[in-house]
Amino acid sequence: MVKANPSPANIRKAVYERIAQQDDISKAELMAKFTLTGSSLTRLLEELVGEGWISESGLGQSTGGRRPILYQINPAHRYIFGLEISRLYSSLGLFDMKLNALSHTRWTMDETMTPERLIQYVQEQVEVMLEARHVPKEQVLGIGIGAVGPLDRNQGVILNPLYFPADGWSNVPICRLIEEKTGIPAQLDNGANAALAGEHWALRGENIQHMLYVHAGTGLRSAMMSGGQLVYGAVDMEGSIGQMIIQADGPRLHGTGNYGALEAFASVQALEQQVRTQVKMGRNQLKGAENIQPEAIHFGMLTEALHNDELFVHELFSQSAAYMGIGLANLINILHPELIVLGGALINAHGSYYDTAVSVAQKNIYYYPEYQPVFSKGMLQENAVAVGAAVLVLKQLYI
Missing domain, CATH: 3.30.420.40 (ATPase, nucleotide binding domain)
Structure with a gap:
């Protein structure tokens, strides 16, 4: 059983993450995971439904009484971008809250792909993807970036990676530059961490x-x-x-x-x-x-x-x-x-x-x-970094 943190925001996030991990989950199943009273959990679920974070997905199997209401996250409530920056190829994906890939593009990192050119290309693709899916920018939670290191994760800076075909990839404040260009908050982690986060998400039902x-x-x-x-x-x-x-x-x-x-x-x-x-x-x-x-x-x-x-x-x-x-x-x-x-x-x-x-x-x-x-x-393979970058944004979600 998970002991709920006394902070209401942390309780909400923990319950939301549990619903995200196991779609079609009942209140009884949630009660078994959290030290919440039945009335507190009912009130929390009603709030999350009312705000659009989750929705009722149907009725579960009866265990003797009334069939329980099942809950799932609302995939279209918000959206996330996942950006991979690597030496050979980079990619950008638009994901819903279930991390279904709605749009995806991959490009070669040749000698012309300087930081300035990449940021411009990302900005163009963000606009194209949002327009194609009729998604207002205000509904985007953020852009997660999984990049070749070394980097300063807290400052959002790619430091001095080796072997990039293009010049200019030393001490790049990638988060700030992406945010200024797209108007969307960005956060950075190295590509290996992002890939692992993505593969772990893909296996979330196995409790590894x-x-x-x-x-x-x-x-x-x-x-x-x-x-x-x-x-x-x-x-x-x-x-x-x-x-x-x-x-x-x-x-x-x-x-x-x-x-x-x-x-x-x-x-x-x-x-x-x-x-x-x-x-x-x-x-x-x-x-x-x-x-x-x-x-x-x-x-x-x-x-x-x-x-x-x-x-x-x-x-x-x-x-x-x-x-x-x-x-x-x-x-x-x-x-x-x-x-x-x-x-x-x-x-x-x-x-x-x-x-x-x-x-x-x-x-x-x-x-x-x-x-x-x-x-x-792995299950995601070449898409692991982009998906994992989106996962990292989801992990920082404040609801």
Whole structure:
């Protein structure tokens, strides 16, 4: 049973969140979750219905008396935008209060996509989406932003992310700029936290309390949830997993970071660098790339070669997946999650990568097989950040 906070606003929010988690819920089911009197709960439900936050959805099954009234949240009472800002692609979604996606767009982050251009594009898309759905801007609760870190979450600033194709992405007060351009309040979190929040929302009926999210793409990102809440450190932790040392005195990626760090073995950039190094040494084993300059070799070429069963590339991906499995096992042995969600371009490059990473991780989990966490590619996958950004706005809802 949840002990209700004496603050009326917190009680309202807690009840509303419970109804959101379980549509078609009865007063009796709510009574079992909260230490409220029947009259207090009835009055609260009447208020939420009267204000439009929830609605009656029908009658439930009788347990001997009258059939109980069922309640659900009103999806059209308010709306939320979820914005993903990533290195390769960014996306924007418009969601109702049940987090159904009403509109969605995705675009490439090329060398022209500066902060100014992205903000202008977001503003244009916000107007298009609202007009298409006939939604007044006043009904929008906010824009949640899940962005590549590091960042200052409290100040709403993207600090100094690496590897953006366009210039200008250092010390960007993204929340302030978005708010000024759109007239809608914005809040910021890193993309890994947003993705984890989204995947947790998608599984809300399963009551999972401890989750780990790992994204392997251009860089490595991770997020952790304990007791159903995101875990935050003293600084933004999104990219810290990439600096996990898995080989003492091992290589560094691009001459930066820790020696022997995971990112030097299991990242898109690590694979690209390994192939480019082979080509520079005159050991080009990548078919069709004989006349290509080393720096022009990119991940798309490697994934194509992987699906064409080129042995050289298959071995590189297999080694990378094994190192990823070791990194995962290290995290799991510390955090002991129930569920690990894996995402990103590297994880999804080929089924064998995911399978190898999971297999290696399982072999190195302490207490295995008595302790067997579940591995998944997630339910939302490439939409996880945008959905999760909207979830983060919903979590801050004041009703």
